[in-house]
Amino acid sequence: MRVSRSAEGAPDVEQDAGATRHTEVSDPATNERTDADGATGPGHDDAAEPHPHHAAPAVGWSTRMRQALRAPKLQYAGRTQEQIERSLLGRLHVTSIPGSxxxxxxxxxxxxxxxxxxxxxxxxxxxxxxxxxxxxxxxxxxxxxxxxxxxxxxxxxxxxxxxxxxxxxxxxxxxxxxxxxxxxxxxxxxxxxxxxxxxxxxxxxxxxxxxxxxxxxxxxxxxxxxxxxxxxxxxxxxxxxxxxxxxxxxLDIFLSFWVLAGFGALLLDRERYRRQLAKAAAVEISTHGSLRDPWGPKLGVRWWLLVAGVCLGLASGVKWSGIYAVAVFGLYAVAWTISARRSVGVRLWVGAGALRDGAPAFLALVPTAALTYVLTWLPWWLNPNSYNRQWATEVNALADVPERAWMPDWLNSWWEYHLKMWEFHNNLTSEHTYMxxxxxxxxxxxxxxxxxxxxxxxxxxxxxxxxxxxxxxxxxxxxxxxxxxxxxxxxxxxxxxxxxxxxxxxxxxxxxxxxxxxxxxxxxxxxxxxxxxxxxxxxxxxxxxxxxxxxxxxxxxxxxxxxxxxxxxxxxxxxxxxxxxxxxxxxxxxxxxxxxxxxxxxxxxx
Known part of the structure; x- marks a missing residue:
């Protein structure tokens, strides 16, 4: 089975989480032996490969884990900012698309x-x-x-x-x-x-x-x-x-539509974030020779994640099964963020990816989806004749104390309606010919x-x-x-x-x-x-x-x-x-x- 390659020659393989396989080429800027993704090859910063006639020592699990958690050492001496950025984009698996x-x-x-x-x-x-x-x-x-x-x-x-x-x-x-x-x-x-x-x-x-x-x-x-x-x-x-x-x-075609739109926005965020990261890292490396901040560059607002959050909030507003997409896509946004930081050589890539960008990414998507979902209920709140809209008020009128009495009536009625829907969906077990x-x-x-x-x-x-x-x-x-x-x-x-x-x-x-x-x-x-x-x-x-x-x-x-x-x-x-x-x-x-x-x-x- 072949490994597909992008138009720029970088493998379309996410190798950020562990040891990578590299193709060695000659760096025209330094005449050094380098990997295709831009990192210097063995003989410079890494230990040389063992002689083929000698068996390599067995690598234990703990050693492999340390290697996986260690950011790759990248050397770009003598390269221009444009060359560094292009190399980093290759490592990040962000490619241009051929064709008109x-x-x-x-x-x-x-x-x-x-x-x-x-x-x-x-x-x-x-x-x-x-x-x-x-x-x-x-x-x-x-x-x-x-x-x-x-x-x-x-x-x-x-x-x-x-x-x-x-x-x-x-x-x-x-x-x-x-x-x-x-x-x-x-x-x-x-x-x-x-x-x-x-x-x-x-x-x-x-x-x-x-x-x-x-x-x-x-x-x-x-x-x-x-x-x-x-x-x-x-x-x-x-x-x-x-x-x-x-x-x-x-309803299901509308659920499908909004989930697909959210997925598309997630992919756009992945590419835009990685392009920004590659550019910011290239500027810093070309100026100072390396990434000075162990957490890597600071980047701005990730607008496509906000778009994804809106789309997935609307999906959840069609059917609750859209909530699963919110959770999964939110975790993907964090994982892709962390792996991107490692790929550009950020030393503290786990903490940086999780805290500097990962947590904000999750918060950009998930709370936006939640807020969007809540806003889809505005017509229900604004119309006093909606089903269950007056539930808390009616309970109070009976001189009874409703559950969650600390909530405002409008919010308590909305929450009670959700509990009823939850009970219905979890107890729907009637037989159907085509179930x-x-x-x-x-x-x-x-x-x-x-x-x-x-x-x-x-x-x-x-x-x-x-x-x-x-x-x-x-x-x-x-x-x-x-x-x-x-x-x-x-x-x-x-x-x-x-x-x-x-x-x-x-x-x-x-x-x-x-x-x-x-x-x-x-x-x-x-x-x-x-x-x-x-x-x-x-x-x-x-x-x-x-x-x-x-x-x-x-x-x-x-x-x-x-x-x-x-x-x-x-x-x-x-x-x-x-x-x-x-x-x-x-x-x-x-x-x-x-x-x-x-x-x-x-x-x-x-």
């Missing part, structure tokens, strides 16, 4: 246009509320009319679809998710009207389309390749889970059917699909080539993260740690495979990681790379073919029943 600026934007735009077609075509089918649209679309409409989620009479879906909204009551409804996603649905209803399925679903479609564009840019930055970024975006564009969830107006377990999500063991209709000849099947029996379905199942391939790819990603210390692999695993692993703690609850729409971007990045390995680095002769390139091309083409095959049952098209059966690759898909 035009294609950096045009490529993602073309893939996004293709994704838009798949998400907007026949968006009004079916012309009725399906699955949990019965909750979220009506709650969104209620927010527009009442300013809070009102209660509805039992089974009002047919009336709602027919334009009769008289079933809405002014009594507040007990809802178990925050309102950000519903306000986003409401924006589409306000734009296109509540009397059309287009109005119900346009917001979901738009954020799904934008997600494809964001992933193209994120993948481009992650893999230092516009082609690979567009490949990842193409996989997202044609995946069944993401297509279906972009065409159905429920599934997290262990089966990566292989799409039990996908969710959002809609199903079966029409036979005597009911007009011939007119619908030209067969004696027709099926109309919306099955939220992922593209098997993508999901099954990515499950295998995940093994390589984990290996690369642990063995190579490849920061790109760790970045991809952040999504799995935040959006997948926590669900194993709730396996006894009523949960569904479509929750993985928030995981899909990281699934396709894992598959793209393997594509990058197959294609190989550009400095390898084409004849050696050709087999891998052909293999990668076959994977992409197969994914496109499978997507075309499954498109009818992702988009509620009428098809012959026998054709529908061909799509049921596993018995658990029926």
């Amino acid at each position: 600026r035009l294609w950096a934007w045009l490529g993602p735009a073309l893939v996004t246009a293709f994704a838009a077609v798949l998400r907007l075509a026949y968006l009004d089918r079916p012309a009725r509320l399906v699955f949990d649209e019965t909750y979220y679309v009506k709650q969104a409409y209620s927010l527009l009319v009442l300013g809070y989620e009102g209660d509805w009479n039992e089974e009002p879906d047919e009336n709602f679809a027919a334009g009769d909204y008289s079933d809405l009551q002014t009594t507040a409804d007990y809802v178990v998710h925050p309102s950000v996603g519903k306000w986003m649905i409401a924006a589409g209803i306000r734009l296109l009207g509540v009397d059309s399925p287009w109005g119900w679903r346009i917001s979901a479609a738009v954020v799904g389309i934008i997600s494809v564009f964001m992933l193209a840019r994120i993948g481009r930055r992650l893999f230092s390749s516009t082609l690979l970024g567009c490949t990842a975006a193409l996989f997202l564009a044609i995946d069944g889970i993401h297509i279906v969830m972009s065409r159905i107006s429920i 599934s377990q997290p262990w089966g999500w990566l292989i799409q063991w039990r996908p969710t059917s959002f809609a199903w209709r079966d029409v036979k000849a005597d009911a007009g099947a011939m007119d619908l699909c030209g067969a004696e029996r027709c099926a109309g379905a919306i099955l939220a199942v992922g593209n098997p080539i993508i999901w099954w391939g990515a499950t295998l790819a995940l093994v390589l990603v984990i290996w690369a993260a642990l063995r190579r210390r490849d920061w790109r692999a760790w970045a991809i695993l952040a999504g799995y740690l935040a959006m997948y692993v926590p669900w194993f703690a709730y396996s006894e609850r009523t949960i569904f495979t479509f929750y993985t729409v928030a995981l899909v971007p990281f699934v396709v990045l894992a598959l793209t990681y393997v594509i990058a390995e197959l294609i190989g680095p550009a400095d390898v002769p084409l004849r050696e790379r050709r087999p891998g390139i052909w293999t990668a091309a076959v994977i992409v083409v197969l994914a496109l073919v499978v997507s075309a095959f499954y498109w009818p049952i992702w988009s509620n098209q009428w098809v012959p029943y026998t054709f529908w059966r061909l799509h049921m690759l596993l018995p658990t898909w029926v």
Whole structure:
């Protein structure tokens, strides 16, 4: 397996946490034997390598730990500030991306246009509320009319679809998710009207389309390749889970959108911080010969972490599962900060990374997310008729002492509402036909059917699909080539993260740690495979990681790379073919029943 290299020749491997492997070259400025990343090689500051005919002494665990904790000694005598900065950027694995600026934007735009077609075509089918649209679309409409989620009479879906909204009551409804996603649905209803399925679903479609564009840019930055970024975006564009969830107006696509936006902001912060660190360190080294401050340079506000905090706060305001992304991405920001300090030779890199930059980084992201989440509840606080808004006041009126009486009534009522939601989510164990377990999500063991209709000849099947029996379905199942391939790819990603210390692999695993692993703690609850729409971007990045390995680095002769390139091309083409095959049952098209059966690759898909 090849180790991919960046366009500048520095290995895309995060080797900051331990001993590194270096490629020795000649330093043109000093004529010394140096490593490719700029550190002087053995014979200058480090002990010489043992003679190959003599066995090297065994290195104990404690010795290896001391070596890992020791900052590398970097010598840049005789180098200019620009040369030092370029060398430090190589050590920090910050690379320029080859290719034209035009294609950096045009490529993602073309893939996004293709994704838009798949998400907007026949968006009004079916012309009725399906699955949990019965909750979220009506709650969104209620927010527009009442300013809070009102209660509805039992089974009002047919009336709602027919334009009769008289079933809405002014009594507040007990809802178990925050309102950000519903306000986003409401924006589409306000734009296109509540009397059309287009109005119900346009917001979901738009954020799904934008997600494809964001992933193209994120993948481009992650893999230092516009082609690979567009490949990842193409996989997202044609995946069944993401297509279906972009065409159905429920909350999870909005959660996925904000988590992906937060992840993109985290990557931008990583690059911007490391560029600033390299520049500041280069200035100090070129002026004084070394870093005088054992804690390293002082840097400014990390604005992209604030942006990430806002995005993740909004994600948590859609569904509480966004909180896991806040925690994981916050820890990643600290870890990347600490490793960056070590890479530039900061002597007290652990303390400096943790205290000077790491703690502020965590505080920039996590409290910002928390504050954003709290602010999303402003409409609830401002409307006295919101559910549970007057809870503390009502308890006081009964001459009873409420719990947490030391809190202001408005805050106590809000906290009590959160306790009720927490109790609901932790006790949701009712049986459901399509409930599934997290262990089966990566292989799409039990996908969710959002809609199903079966029409036979005597009911007009011939007119619908030209067969004696027709099926109309919306099955939220992922593209098997993508999901099954990515499950295998995940093994390589984990290996690369642990063995190579490849920061790109760790970045991809952040999504799995935040959006997948926590669900194993709730396996006894009523949960569904479509929750993985928030995981899909990281699934396709894992598959793209393997594509990058197959294609190989550009400095390898084409004849050696050709087999891998052909293999990668076959994977992409197969994914496109499978997507075309499954498109009818992702988009509620009428098809012959026998054709529908061909799509049921596993018995658990029926």
